[in-house]
Amino acid sequence: MKFYFAPMEGITGYIYRSAYHTYFGGIDKYFSPFIAPNQNRSFNSKELNDILPEHNEGMVLVPQILTNRQEDFIRTARDLKGLGYKEVNLNLGCPSRTVVAKNRGSGFLACPKELDQFLEDVFSSLDLSISIKTRIGRDDPGEFYRLIEIYNKYPLKELIIHPRIQRDYYKNQPNLQVFADAWKLSRNPVCYNGDLFTPDDLEGFIRQFPETDTVMLGRGILSDPGLICRMKKRELPEKQRYREFHDAVYGEYQKVLFGEKTVLFKMKELWSYMGSSFTNSGKYVKKIRKCEKLAAYESIVEDLFQEQEIWHEK
Ligand SMILES: Cc1cc2nc3c(=O)[nH]c(=O)nc-3n(C[C@H](O)[C@H](O)[C@H](O)COP(=O)(O)O)c2cc1C
Structure with a gap:
């Protein structure tokens, strides 16, 4: 395929x-x-x-x-x-x-x-x-x-x-x-x-x-x-891979977009989808949606990666 x-x-x-x-x-x-x-x-x-x-x-x-x-x-x-x-x-x-x-x-x-x-x-x-x-x-x-x-x-x-x-x-x-x-x-x-x-x-x-x-x-x-x-039934990617992926997207947006709000807008859209990769991500995604500062955003993302796991349904 x-x-x-x-x-x-x-x-x-x-x-x-x-x-x-x-x-x-x-x-x-x-x-x-x-x-x-x-x-x-x-x-x-x-x-x-x-x-x-x-x-x-x-x-x-x-x-x-x-x-x-x-x-x-x-x-x-x-x-x-x-x-x-x-x-x-x-x-x-x-x-x-x-x-x-x-x-x-x-x-x-x-x-x-x-x-x-x-x-x-x-x-x-x-x-x-x-x-x-x-x-x-x-x-x-x-x-x-x-x-x-x-x-x-x-x-x-x-x-x-x-x-x-x-x-x-x-x-x-x-x-x-x-x-x-x-x-x-x-x-x-x-x-x-x-x-x-x-x-x-x-x-x-x-x-x-x-x-x-x-x-x-x-x-x-x-x-x-x-x-x-x-x-493809390959090895399931580990949480670290999702973290590195997130950090790469977030880092590059910060380089090319102007202003915290613009970067946050992009990351909020990404999490509106990617939240479902994690167990119990609802409350973190809700907080991300309300976030107005990059520092606050980073701390929520840190918590999410620390406290939740990747959710692989069949
Ligand atoms: C936010 C968003 C943006 C999209 N932008 C385009 C686009 O630029 N060109 C296009 O052909 N389809 C676009 N689509 C449609 C997708 O390419 C795809 O056909 C649609 O999401 C159905 O596939 P899926 O069920 O796998 O998501 C967009 C869909 C969404 C939700």
Whole structure:
């Protein structure tokens, strides 16, 4: 099984990715949170920083682009090729209202004609691999059957499917019926993404789809950075590894972010997921959420690591 790390805007930037790769790893491909180009520029400085090769050493990274304008996609993909990238990914999944209102992300799925033209222009202009990360529709899962006909016209590097519609955001269950059809209908290699949070989830998925050879995971890894090790039945990472991982992310954020509040905002978001890696972490995470000073934050984290253990459910 190949494992991909899902792009997660605001969280899995290069600092998180590099620390994860150093202390846990086991990932075949990382995807960058989306780059949103406009007419004037391919990426802003934050986006460029995220995908600079020197910030992503030793890992396979695929930059993701969010746009519905072929000119912007083509220019940005060429710029990324200039930086050494061999594959770029098109975001057809973002459910955010402001993105969807502009017919981008999962909003683009409701404009099949325009999407088809976009892909035709993109594939005829670019000589690098292009993959797609898609939901199964904007308003209705039935939209997928028209979309797969479009995807099948182009030689995608792979089609990563998160089987929800826009309105689901991350709620409700992934639609495995439509995914099963997608698996049968797709001419391109398919990767599954959605709600694989434990080794049991993965085993259940494999029982249902024994031929799938690639899965992408997001929130599961944020909640337990040791999840891939557990899924691969490797030695379970010790608490010290989580500590070093935390300290690396925290140290790097302090170097590049301005002000205690900004660093704390990032660490609070990280703990909103990673708290569940520990036994009885509720009260510590609550205190972290209320924290306003780095010194207080450090002392709570110290207590958590001293007093609690890593929680490895099956
Ligand atoms: C906070 C957050 C940010 C996300 N950012 C992106 C993004 O930039 N690009 C993208 O394609 N998907 C993004 N996603 C979706 C994830 O990549 C993934 O498809 C989703 O979380 C489902 O996978 P999971 O159940 O393994 O988490 C984001 C999800 C979350 C929760």
